[in-house]
Amino acid sequence: MRNINANVFKTLRQVFAISAAMFLLRHGNIAAEEELTGKLVLTGSSTIAPLASELGKRFEKQHPKVRVDVQTGGSSRGVADARKGLAEIGMASRAANDDEKELKFFTIATDGVCVILNKDNPVQALTDEHVAKIYTGKITNWKDVGGNDAPITVVNKAEGRSTLELFCHYYKLKNSDIKAHVVVGDNEQDIKTCAGNANAIAYVSIGTAQSDADEGVAIKLLPMNGVDATVENVRLGKFPLSRPLNYVLKSEPTGLPKAFIEFSQAKEQYDIVKENFFVPLGK
Amino acid sequence: MNDLNAPDATGHSLRASGCSVRLADRLATVVIWSVALAVTAVFVWIVADIVVHGYKEISWAFLTEEPRKAGRAGGIWPILVSTVLILAVCIVVALPLGVGTAVLLAEFTPIDSLFGRLVRRALDVLAGVPSIVFGLFGNAFFCHVLGMGFSILAGGMTLACMVLPILIRATEEGFRSVPNEYRLGAAALGLSRTSTLFRLLIPAAVPGLVAGLMLGFGRAIAETAALIFTSGYVDRMPESLMDSGRSLSIHIYDLSMNVTGGTRNAYASALVLVVLLLIINSLAFWIAERFLHRRIVVV
């Protein structure tokens, strides 16, 4: 009698232990996710801000107790705030500088950069050498590169912008050598300047330019070394000029920031990345 | 008999001076009407641009939904709420402070006192501080030092600082222009200065007060750079004054300059802002007229 009881109890205990283990295995992760609460503050690049904002909204829907607040202020501010702990995650639309090697950078998307002209400009393509000479003021009239007899209006970006640094690095120029007629801040300012001036040349994010050109804005994107400037080509790695869009943290992320970073990089969110005209990391 | 054509002591004839005076008067009338027409034309040009590009997007859904796709789709309802809240904080802080300072400067300070002159010049300096410096200052002081973080409260208080000089100087002018006879009469009747102020001078100074209010409101609703760093960028419905909330002008800026494909909704938002402004101005005018029992403008 006692032996049967002992065996029954032993079996019951084993069954109980296995069921509990299965229960925890199945529901344990969900319980950990449902417990995500708190506020996440991101500051930094205004290029990344709309993307981060939309990612944050979708994240909030999946985790109702979480709030994701996105603020702007520029890439430098994002890095500085992350360093000082004023924001959990900083946003920087560039790779890490030499003095930022101790911070953790996580890329969530990439952004290509291409040269644009006004739609009515007959010039269809420019060699790298031409572009460099135009920007340093050695070529000043469109007729020298096969266009109309009109002075070129050179549009440059403001100092410190990562697009400018990328541009200078690729064409091997120094910013102080560039002779610009107009200096702009945001991408849309570039595009609107080019659209309103038949003789302007500028460089912008490919996604932005492609979307605006599709909507009928009077610009056209120039190919670089024979490769067409499309978001697809940047994704395939064929297009030479591109920059990373990064989340910056002071140290290895845990908890809520870690969950959000993984969420932003996940394949399910590629549609948001594409919707904002950037290039997702994977296929 | 006077000969109209004969020169008088100054060398002018009566007829000639009469003619030239009338000619100058007519010329002035032409010039002034042309200026008014030119100003109207420019205004119509700008507003027509906004209307033409923006009216297609305006709908009930646009006014009451939340923004989607970074503002390219959906509506602007949370942003409208945030804007109204920011303006409310700004006015609640700026109005007593502003009118109070103006009254002090106009009524209780001798015209050449050092305190009065210092405050007046300090206000002139404040009026010239760039909006972006206000934004950076507001961020450092209200958001970090006072610990409000990115919030509607911080934004409203920064705006109040910006609006203060306009409000104070315009109101002060309003008080200065009230004839002294009013004050002397009140003193002769034995009224306390407090009574004189609230029952006589404030109603009489209403043209200046309203001008200050209109200019102040206008500046507040139009401000962008100061709010980006203080009340922030978040376009969610704010749940309290300590939440971050985007104002309409920031939304317009983001859509037109930062978000790809947002230009149409930027114009639509601008249109909504113009209409909102019309409503606020009319409301302010009506309140001032109704509660101060006086026709404010002479026309």
Place this chain on the structure above:
Amino acid sequence: MSRWASDFILVWILRALAAVSGVIVFLIAAFLALESFPVLRHVGIAVFFTDNGWHPIDKLYNLSPMLLGSLLSMAGSVLVATPLGILSAVFCQYYAPPFLARQFRRLIELLAGIPSVVYGLWGLVVLAPIINRIHPPGQCLLTGIAILTIMILPTIALMADASFASVPKQFTHGAAALGLTRLGTLRHIILPAARSGLFTGVILETGRAIGETMAVLMVCGNVVQVPGSLFDSMRTLTANIALEMAYAHGDHRSALFVSGLILMVVIVLLAVAAEILSKGQIYE
């Protein structure tokens, strides 16, 4: 000394409120000084006027072309907007039929509230291409002055309008009784009577003009150079701060605050000039 206690309390409340306004200016100045300190400690103040160009990444900090840009755009817009604004107010009060005057005033009040972004956008998309057809690049000092004029006109117009409305009726009646023409009444009676309001209006509009950031950023071209003509692109100190603050750190960021500090010094000088001009002249 007043007999009523309420007066005594009132005066002290008002003095406290006024002091708050003064304290804000002091706080802002202190903030600018604090943030400018790092770069001033490294390179001193002279380089901001003598360096070879503005290339903060290469440690060159010459601000003078931008200071000149700010001053030129301010002066140009104030010179154009003041007569236009005063004449608009004159129209509103003395020349227009009552209905038209009310609508015109509402129009100007609306102009006062349109965001600088909208003005900038209009300038970028409508005005700059037009000026570009006259002389490239279209985004230049002239466009900047035009946009600024439109933006500050409501300030002077509304202040002038309120001042004219406050001129006592006896003045205009007396002038009419003496047989003065409308122009004569304006020149010799009304404008002098309203001069303190007009002066305040000019100060407020000048402040707005020199402090405007977003609109000039979008239409002036932002090239750091001394503009040789009205059609040359130029950058103001305020646009400089807005353009580069987002991506500046360290000494570059401090240098931007120095430009804010210099701007504040200019404004203080203007205010002092206003004080000297108005001494005894404006207030009776």
